[in-house]
Amino acid sequence: xxxxxxxxxxxxxxxxxxxxxxxxxxxxxxxxxxxxxxxxxxxxxxxxxxxxxxxxxxxxxxxxxxxxxxxxx
Numbered sequence: 001x002x003x004x005x006x007x008x009x010x011x012x013x014x015x016x017x018x019x020x021x022x023x024x025x026x027x028x029x030x031x032x033x034x035x036x037x038x039x040x041x042x043x044x045x046x047x048x049x050x051x052x053x054x055x056x057x058x059x060x061x062x063x064x065x066x067x068x069x070x071x072x073x
Contacts, residue, residue, distance in 0.1 A: 008060040010037035015068055017054040025051070034060070045071045 010031040014022040031037040041048070041056055048056070049071040057067030 007032065008063075010034050010058065010060050012037060012041060013057040013059060013067070014048060014053045015055045015057065016052055019068075022051070022053050034058070034065070 010033060011028055014024060016022050029040060031040065037058060041058075045056075053071055055068035055070045057069070058065040
């Protein structure tokens, strides 16, 4: 019987316009599902942009899922 793997942790890497990583003031936000991670960015993208975040990349654990995705309107 194959060993069950634990579900991954979903999180966003926040990036400045030059591609460098932006550290969120409240620390990295982690989510149990992709949907919750996507909802978070959908709700807070304008606030993130006002903090100098130009783009975000979605990761599951250390695997890039997609991005960078610009936060411009």
